[in-house]
Amino acid sequence: KEPLVSVRDLKMHFPIYKGLFRRRAGEVKAVDGVSFDVMEGETLGLVGESGCGKSTCGRAVLRLYDITSGAISIDGKEIGNTAQSKLRTMRPTMQMVFQDPQASLNPRMTVEAIIKEPLDEHTKLSEKEKRDKVGELMDAVGLNRKFAKRYPHAFSGGQRQRIGIARALALNPKFIVCDEPIAALDVSIQAQVVNLLEDLQEQFGLTYLFISHDLSMVRHIATRVAVMYLGKIVELAPREALYADPLHPYTQALLSAVPEPDPSLASRTERIILKGDVPSPSNPPEGCNFCTRCPAVMDICKRIEPDYREVKPGHFTACHLYNDPNDTAEFTAGHEA
Protein backbone atom coordinates (compact mmCIF):
# COMPACT_ATOMS: atom_id res chain seq x y z
CA LYS A 1 0.00 0.00 0.00
CA GLU A 2 1.03 3.57 -0.70
CA PRO A 3 1.24 6.32 1.92
CA LEU A 4 -1.68 8.74 1.69
CA VAL A 5 -0.04 10.93 4.31
CA SER A 6 3.68 11.51 4.86
CA VAL A 7 5.02 13.56 7.72
CA ARG A 8 8.74 14.33 8.02
CA ASP A 9 10.54 15.97 10.92
CA LEU A 10 7.44 17.86 12.00
CA LYS A 11 8.03 20.44 14.71
CA MET A 12 5.41 22.46 16.52
CA HIS A 13 7.03 24.74 19.07
CA PHE A 14 4.99 27.33 20.97
CA PRO A 15 6.71 30.41 22.37
CA ILE A 16 6.36 31.11 26.10
CA TYR A 17 6.12 34.75 27.19
CA LYS A 18 6.77 36.02 30.68
CA GLY A 19 6.46 39.18 32.71
CA LEU A 20 4.92 42.58 32.23
CA PHE A 21 6.55 43.15 28.87
CA ARG A 22 5.72 39.67 27.65
CA ARG A 23 9.32 38.86 26.95
CA ARG A 24 9.91 35.67 25.10
CA ALA A 25 11.13 33.20 27.73
CA GLY A 26 11.64 30.00 25.77
CA GLU A 27 9.38 27.60 23.96
CA VAL A 28 7.29 24.52 24.50
CA LYS A 29 8.43 21.77 22.16
CA ALA A 30 5.00 20.16 21.90
CA VAL A 31 5.94 18.21 18.77
CA ASP A 32 9.66 17.92 18.24
CA GLY A 33 10.72 16.17 15.06
CA VAL A 34 8.08 13.58 14.27
CA SER A 35 8.10 11.45 11.11
CA PHE A 36 5.58 8.86 9.98
CA ASP A 37 3.45 7.69 7.05
CA VAL A 38 -0.22 6.78 7.07
CA MET A 39 -0.96 4.19 4.39
CA GLU A 40 -4.04 4.40 2.24
CA GLY A 41 -6.96 2.69 4.01
CA GLU A 42 -5.14 1.99 7.27
CA THR A 43 -5.65 3.22 10.80
CA LEU A 44 -2.48 4.50 12.37
CA GLY A 45 -2.91 4.63 16.14
CA LEU A 46 -1.05 7.48 17.85
CA VAL A 47 -0.79 6.75 21.55
CA GLY A 48 0.78 8.33 24.59
CA GLU A 49 -0.08 9.88 27.92
CA SER A 50 -1.82 13.23 28.15
CA GLY A 51 0.52 16.10 27.34
CA CYS A 52 2.83 14.04 25.10
CA GLY A 53 1.90 16.12 22.06
CA LYS A 54 -0.31 13.66 20.22
CA SER A 55 -3.31 16.01 19.82
CA THR A 56 -1.06 18.86 18.76
CA CYS A 57 0.57 16.52 16.27
CA GLY A 58 -2.83 15.55 14.78
CA ARG A 59 -3.86 19.17 14.45
CA ALA A 60 -0.53 20.19 12.99
CA VAL A 61 -0.76 17.46 10.34
CA LEU A 62 -4.11 18.94 9.25
CA ARG A 63 -2.48 22.37 9.31
CA LEU A 64 -4.89 23.73 11.90
CA TYR A 65 -1.69 25.50 12.99
CA ASP A 66 1.14 27.11 11.13
CA ILE A 67 3.86 24.61 11.91
CA THR A 68 7.36 25.48 13.11
CA SER A 69 9.04 23.29 10.50
CA GLY A 70 8.75 20.00 8.65
CA ALA A 71 7.12 18.49 5.60
CA ILE A 72 3.54 17.22 5.37
CA SER A 73 2.24 15.57 2.23
CA ILE A 74 -1.40 14.55 1.95
CA ASP A 75 -2.77 12.86 -1.15
CA GLY A 76 0.27 13.92 -3.16
CA LYS A 77 0.20 17.58 -2.13
CA GLU A 78 2.83 19.19 0.04
CA ILE A 79 1.03 21.36 2.61
CA GLY A 80 3.67 21.91 5.29
CA ASN A 81 4.37 25.48 4.18
CA THR A 82 1.14 26.28 2.35
CA ALA A 83 -0.47 29.55 3.45
CA GLN A 84 -3.72 29.13 5.39
CA SER A 85 -5.64 30.98 2.66
CA LYS A 86 -4.44 28.46 0.08
CA LEU A 87 -5.28 25.43 2.22
CA ARG A 88 -8.99 25.91 1.59
CA THR A 89 -9.01 23.72 -1.48
CA MET A 90 -7.37 20.92 0.53
CA ARG A 91 -9.82 21.10 3.45
CA PRO A 92 -12.38 18.69 1.97
CA THR A 93 -9.73 15.95 1.69
CA MET A 94 -8.74 16.06 5.35
CA GLN A 95 -11.07 16.31 8.30
CA MET A 96 -11.07 15.95 12.05
CA VAL A 97 -13.32 14.27 14.59
CA PHE A 98 -12.84 15.98 17.94
CA GLN A 99 -12.70 14.56 21.42
CA ASP A 100 -15.54 16.53 22.90
CA PRO A 101 -18.62 16.59 20.68
CA GLN A 102 -20.25 18.93 23.20
CA ALA A 103 -17.64 21.62 22.67
CA SER A 104 -17.18 21.16 18.93
CA LEU A 105 -20.87 21.53 17.94
CA ASN A 106 -22.47 24.97 17.85
CA PRO A 107 -25.36 24.77 20.34
CA ARG A 108 -27.37 27.34 18.37
CA MET A 109 -27.37 25.38 15.13
CA THR A 110 -29.70 22.51 14.27
CA VAL A 111 -28.18 19.16 13.43
CA GLU A 112 -29.06 19.75 9.81
CA ALA A 113 -27.30 23.13 9.78
CA ILE A 114 -24.23 21.68 11.48
CA ILE A 115 -23.82 18.87 8.98
CA LYS A 116 -24.71 21.15 6.08
CA GLU A 117 -22.19 23.88 6.96
CA PRO A 118 -19.21 22.34 5.13
CA LEU A 119 -21.42 21.80 2.09
CA ASP A 120 -22.38 25.49 2.17
CA GLU A 121 -18.73 26.51 2.36
CA HIS A 122 -17.17 24.15 -0.13
CA THR A 123 -19.80 23.06 -2.67
CA LYS A 124 -22.22 24.62 -5.14
CA LEU A 125 -25.01 22.13 -4.44
CA SER A 126 -28.60 23.38 -4.38
CA GLU A 127 -30.42 23.60 -1.03
CA LYS A 128 -32.41 20.50 -1.93
CA GLU A 129 -29.26 18.56 -2.84
CA LYS A 130 -27.64 19.62 0.40
CA ARG A 131 -30.62 18.52 2.47
CA ASP A 132 -30.62 15.17 0.68
CA LYS A 133 -26.92 14.79 1.37
CA VAL A 134 -27.47 15.61 5.05
CA GLY A 135 -30.14 12.90 5.18
CA GLU A 136 -27.73 10.37 3.63
CA LEU A 137 -25.03 11.32 6.12
CA MET A 138 -27.44 10.94 9.04
CA ASP A 139 -28.34 7.48 7.74
CA ALA A 140 -24.67 6.59 7.40
CA VAL A 141 -23.88 7.42 11.02
CA GLY A 142 -27.08 5.89 12.40
CA LEU A 143 -29.00 9.06 13.30
CA ASN A 144 -32.72 9.20 12.65
CA ARG A 145 -33.45 11.76 9.90
CA LYS A 146 -36.52 13.00 11.74
CA PHE A 147 -34.20 14.63 14.33
CA ALA A 148 -32.63 16.92 11.72
CA LYS A 149 -34.26 20.07 13.12
CA ARG A 150 -33.19 19.44 16.71
CA TYR A 151 -30.34 21.12 18.54
CA PRO A 152 -27.23 19.35 19.91
CA HIS A 153 -28.36 19.53 23.55
CA ALA A 154 -31.26 17.22 22.73
CA PHE A 155 -28.83 14.37 22.01
CA SER A 156 -26.77 12.02 24.13
CA GLY A 157 -22.96 12.16 24.07
CA GLY A 158 -22.75 9.22 21.68
CA GLN A 159 -25.33 10.77 19.34
CA ARG A 160 -23.49 14.08 19.39
CA GLN A 161 -20.31 12.29 18.38
CA ARG A 162 -22.28 10.76 15.47
CA ILE A 163 -23.24 14.31 14.43
CA GLY A 164 -19.57 15.31 14.54
CA ILE A 165 -18.67 12.29 12.43
CA ALA A 166 -21.42 13.07 9.90
CA ARG A 167 -20.09 16.60 9.55
CA ALA A 168 -16.55 15.31 9.07
CA LEU A 169 -17.81 13.01 6.29
CA ALA A 170 -19.84 15.66 4.45
CA LEU A 171 -17.16 16.53 1.89
CA ASN A 172 -16.10 12.95 1.14
CA PRO A 173 -12.71 13.19 2.84
CA LYS A 174 -9.93 10.67 2.34
CA PHE A 175 -8.11 11.25 5.60
CA ILE A 176 -9.62 11.78 9.05
CA VAL A 177 -7.78 12.57 12.26
CA CYS A 178 -9.81 11.16 15.14
CA ASP A 179 -8.63 12.88 18.32
CA GLU A 180 -9.71 10.72 21.27
CA PRO A 181 -13.14 10.38 19.65
CA ILE A 182 -14.50 8.18 22.43
CA ALA A 183 -12.65 9.46 25.50
CA ALA A 184 -15.54 11.70 26.58
CA LEU A 185 -18.20 9.00 26.14
CA ASP A 186 -19.68 6.46 28.55
CA VAL A 187 -17.87 3.15 28.38
CA SER A 188 -21.09 1.48 27.21
CA ILE A 189 -21.20 3.78 24.17
CA GLN A 190 -17.49 3.69 23.28
CA ALA A 191 -17.58 0.38 21.42
CA GLN A 192 -20.56 1.51 19.34
CA VAL A 193 -18.74 4.61 18.14
CA VAL A 194 -15.56 2.65 17.41
CA ASN A 195 -17.54 0.08 15.44
CA LEU A 196 -19.22 2.91 13.53
CA LEU A 197 -15.84 4.42 12.65
CA GLU A 198 -14.67 1.02 11.43
CA ASP A 199 -17.80 0.50 9.32
CA LEU A 200 -17.47 3.96 7.78
CA GLN A 201 -13.80 3.35 7.03
CA GLU A 202 -14.70 0.30 5.01
CA GLN A 203 -17.72 1.86 3.35
CA PHE A 204 -15.98 5.07 2.27
CA GLY A 205 -12.36 3.87 1.98
CA LEU A 206 -11.16 6.21 4.73
CA THR A 207 -7.68 6.51 6.19
CA TYR A 208 -7.46 7.33 9.90
CA LEU A 209 -4.96 8.77 12.29
CA PHE A 210 -6.52 7.57 15.54
CA ILE A 211 -5.23 9.45 18.59
CA SER A 212 -5.82 7.84 21.96
CA HIS A 213 -4.35 7.26 25.41
CA ASP A 214 -6.23 3.95 25.58
CA LEU A 215 -3.91 1.17 24.44
CA SER A 216 -6.61 -1.50 24.63
CA MET A 217 -8.85 0.46 22.28
CA VAL A 218 -6.00 1.16 19.87
CA ARG A 219 -5.12 -2.51 19.86
CA HIS A 220 -8.65 -3.15 18.63
CA ILE A 221 -8.79 -0.55 15.87
CA ALA A 222 -5.26 0.20 14.61
CA THR A 223 -3.33 -1.35 11.73
CA ARG A 224 -0.07 0.11 13.02
CA VAL A 225 0.70 1.97 16.21
CA ALA A 226 3.00 4.91 16.98
CA VAL A 227 3.95 5.70 20.58
CA MET A 228 4.69 9.30 21.56
CA TYR A 229 6.64 10.56 24.56
CA LEU A 230 7.50 14.17 25.26
CA GLY A 231 6.96 15.41 21.71
CA LYS A 232 8.64 12.55 19.87
CA ILE A 233 7.62 9.22 18.41
CA VAL A 234 9.69 6.65 20.29
CA GLU A 235 8.35 3.55 18.55
CA LEU A 236 6.19 2.66 15.55
CA ALA A 237 5.26 -0.85 14.47
CA PRO A 238 2.53 -3.04 13.05
CA ARG A 239 -0.02 -3.64 15.77
CA GLU A 240 0.87 -7.30 16.44
CA ALA A 241 4.58 -6.54 16.68
CA LEU A 242 4.08 -3.60 18.98
CA TYR A 243 1.85 -5.43 21.45
CA ALA A 244 3.71 -8.76 21.38
CA ASP A 245 7.26 -7.44 21.18
CA PRO A 246 7.58 -3.81 22.26
CA LEU A 247 11.17 -2.61 21.89
CA HIS A 248 11.31 0.80 23.54
CA PRO A 249 11.46 0.82 27.34
CA TYR A 250 8.68 3.42 27.45
CA THR A 251 6.37 1.28 25.31
CA GLN A 252 7.21 -1.71 27.51
CA ALA A 253 6.20 0.27 30.59
CA LEU A 254 2.97 1.53 29.03
CA LEU A 255 1.96 -1.94 27.90
CA SER A 256 2.82 -3.49 31.24
CA ALA A 257 -0.09 -1.51 32.68
CA VAL A 258 -2.57 -2.86 30.12
CA PRO A 259 -4.34 -6.14 30.93
CA GLU A 260 -3.11 -8.87 28.57
CA PRO A 261 -6.02 -10.62 26.87
CA ASP A 262 -3.87 -13.55 25.68
CA PRO A 263 -3.24 -15.81 28.71
CA SER A 264 -0.17 -17.37 27.09
CA LEU A 265 1.50 -13.95 27.16
CA ALA A 266 0.17 -12.88 30.54
CA SER A 267 3.29 -13.97 32.42
CA ARG A 268 5.50 -11.48 30.58
CA THR A 269 3.40 -8.54 31.71
CA GLU A 270 5.02 -7.75 34.99
CA ARG A 271 4.03 -4.22 35.81
CA ILE A 272 6.83 -1.70 35.21
CA ILE A 273 6.44 1.36 37.41
CA LEU A 274 8.24 4.40 36.05
CA LYS A 275 9.88 6.72 38.52
CA GLY A 276 9.47 10.48 38.42
CA ASP A 277 7.30 12.70 36.30
CA VAL A 278 7.35 13.50 32.61
CA PRO A 279 9.78 16.42 32.18
CA SER A 280 8.41 19.71 30.91
CA PRO A 281 8.31 20.01 27.11
CA SER A 282 9.82 23.46 27.56
CA ASN A 283 12.89 21.90 29.15
CA PRO A 284 13.40 18.35 27.84
CA PRO A 285 16.47 16.41 29.03
CA GLU A 286 19.71 16.24 27.09
CA GLY A 287 20.23 13.12 25.03
CA CYS A 288 17.28 10.72 25.07
CA ASN A 289 14.01 12.36 26.13
CA PHE A 290 13.22 9.33 28.28
CA CYS A 291 16.58 9.13 30.10
CA THR A 292 15.29 10.64 33.35
CA ARG A 293 12.81 7.78 33.81
CA CYS A 294 14.14 4.87 31.80
CA PRO A 295 14.81 1.63 33.74
CA ALA A 296 17.48 0.72 31.14
CA VAL A 297 19.26 4.08 31.01
CA MET A 298 22.97 4.00 30.04
CA ASP A 299 25.66 6.66 30.03
CA ILE A 300 25.31 7.45 26.36
CA CYS A 301 21.58 8.13 26.80
CA LYS A 302 22.23 11.28 28.80
CA ARG A 303 24.50 12.73 26.16
CA ILE A 304 23.39 11.64 22.72
CA GLU A 305 19.88 11.59 21.33
CA PRO A 306 19.17 8.14 19.84
CA ASP A 307 18.34 7.99 16.13
CA TYR A 308 14.87 6.95 15.16
CA ARG A 309 15.48 3.97 12.92
CA GLU A 310 13.99 0.80 11.46
CA VAL A 311 15.23 -1.96 13.73
CA LYS A 312 13.18 -4.76 12.17
CA PRO A 313 11.12 -4.62 8.98
CA GLY A 314 8.43 -2.00 9.59
CA HIS A 315 9.40 -1.67 13.26
CA PHE A 316 10.95 1.68 14.16
CA THR A 317 12.31 2.88 17.47
CA ALA A 318 14.58 5.56 18.91
CA CYS A 319 16.69 3.93 21.60
CA HIS A 320 20.40 3.28 22.08
CA LEU A 321 19.64 -0.32 23.08
CA TYR A 322 19.01 -1.03 19.41
CA ASN A 323 21.83 0.92 17.82
CA ASP A 324 23.40 -0.61 14.79
CA PRO A 325 26.90 -1.45 16.06
CA ASN A 326 28.33 -0.27 12.73
CA ASP A 327 26.75 3.16 13.14
CA THR A 328 27.99 4.28 16.49
CA ALA A 329 31.63 3.55 17.04
CA GLU A 330 31.59 5.19 20.45
CA PHE A 331 28.82 2.95 21.71
CA THR A 332 30.31 -0.34 20.48
CA ALA A 333 33.72 0.65 21.79
CA GLY A 334 32.28 0.92 25.26
CA HIS A 335 30.38 -2.34 25.16
CA GLU A 336 32.39 -4.76 23.09
CA ALA A 337 35.93 -3.92 23.99
Ligand code: SF4
Ligand atom coordinates in the same frame (compact mmCIF):
# COMPACT_ATOMS: atom_id res chain seq x y z
FE1 SF4 B 1 16.28 4.27 27.79
FE2 SF4 B 1 18.61 5.00 26.75
FE3 SF4 B 1 16.79 3.79 25.23
FE4 SF4 B 1 16.44 6.30 26.06
S1 SF4 B 1 18.03 5.56 24.69
S2 SF4 B 1 14.93 4.68 26.05
S3 SF4 B 1 17.31 6.23 28.11
S4 SF4 B 1 17.86 2.91 26.99
Ligand code: MG
Ligand atom coordinates in the same frame (compact mmCIF):
# COMPACT_ATOMS: atom_id res chain seq x y z
MG1 MG C 1 -5.40 15.51 23.74
